[in-house]
Amino acid sequence: MKPMTVVGNWKMHTNPAEARALLRDILRGLTHLREIHGSGPWPRVLVAPPFTSLAACQETLRDDEFAETVWAIHLAGQDVFWEAEGAYTGAISAPMLLASGCREAVVGHSERRRIFRETEEEAAKKAKAALEAGLEVFFCVGEEEKERERGETLAVLRRQLEPLWSLLPEGSQGRLAIAYEPVWAIGTGKAAQPQDAEEAALFIREEARKGGYPGDLPVLYGGSVTPENAGAYFQVPSIQGALVGGASLKAASFLGILEAARKGAEGSS
Ligand code: PEP
Numbered sequence: 001m002k003p004m005t006v007v008g009n010w011k012m013h014t015n016p017a018e019a020r021a022l023l024r025d026i027l028r029g030l031t032h033l034r035e036i037h038g039s040g041p042w043p044r045v046l047v048a049p050p051f052t053s054l055a056a057c058q059e060t061l062r063d064d065e066f067a068e069t070v071w072a073i074h075l076a077g078q079d080v081f082w083e084a085e086g087a088y089t090g091a092i093s094a095p096m097l098l099a100s101g102c103r104e105a106v107v108g109h110s111e112r113r114r115i116f117r118e119t120e121e122e123a124a125k126k127a128k129a130a131l132e133a134g135l136e137v138f139f140c141v142g143e144e145e146k147e148r149e150r151g152e153t154l155a156v157l158r159r160q161l162e163p164l165w166s167l168l169p170e171g172s173q174g175r176l177a178i179a180y181e182p183v184w185a186i187g188t189g190k191a192a193q194p195q196d197a198e199e200a201a202l203f204i205r206e207e208a209r210k211g212g213y214p215g216d217l218p219v220l221y222g223g224s225v226t227p228e229n230a231g232a233y234f235q236v237p238s239i240q241g242a243l244v245g246g247a248s249l250k251a252a253s254f255l256g257i258l259e260a261a262r263k264g265a266e267g268s269s
Pocket of ligand 1: 009181185186187188222223224225243244245246247
């Protein structure tokens with residue numbers, strides 16, 4: 001059975017009250033789905049709220065109402081800085097994420113790379129620091145539209161991944177996943193073809209092997225995933241989940257994607 005992970009990236013949406021309400025709706029929906037379908041195979045579910053809403057989400061997860069379902073959801077940071085503490089205004093460290101209830105962090109999202117000018121080396125340093133501190137890392141890579149048109153997709157993925165392999169600390173195995181997120185597919189409604197996602201995933205795994213990463217490396221797809229198209233990604237052999245932006249902001253659509261992941265895992269058994 002293929003293990004699946006679905007990450008909801010809430011980006012710069014939801015104040016604490018909105019985050020609490022959204023998480024409650026997701027938890028209630030999950031409880032309901034579990035009543036219908038039993039205990040599995042459910043995907044691992046992560047939500048990455050803005051840092052300022054992590055405390056509200058942590059409180060929500062402690063609510064007795066969700067005692068039966070709470071194990072099913074983890075909180076993740078949307079980003080993480082490479083130093084543990086110091087004079088870095090606006091930055092959030094891995095130990096801070098851990099203390100705020102996160103077990104995972106998204107690193108190198110294309111919005112960080114593009115808008116905040118984060119370099120490949122910086123993304124790799126962030127991943128290293130997060131892994132060293134004990135977080136699991138979802139490391140994002142993906143090409144721009146022009147790069148795809150020029151046939152440079154695989155070269156871009158290699159360039160983005162390269163600094164990572166030499167920086168990975170001992171014991172990272174099983175705590176790193178790659179999210180293949182073509183930039184042109186993020187928030188545009190122009191999702192990649194499942195076959196292209198499969199090709200990218202196979203390439204990423206091969207790069208990991210060449211880079212000396214031991215063992216299996218899960219690859220997720222991200223870019224305009226919806227309840228309607230999610231099943232097609234979960235059916236291709238090398239995709240083990242999804243990173244979801246827009247469709248994670250409504251409980252109904254996020255739950256639809258979780259349901260598709262459950263079916264995808266079931267179908268692969
Ligand atoms: C994302 O935020 O990484 C993402 C894939 O967004 P969307 O699902 O909205 O394309």
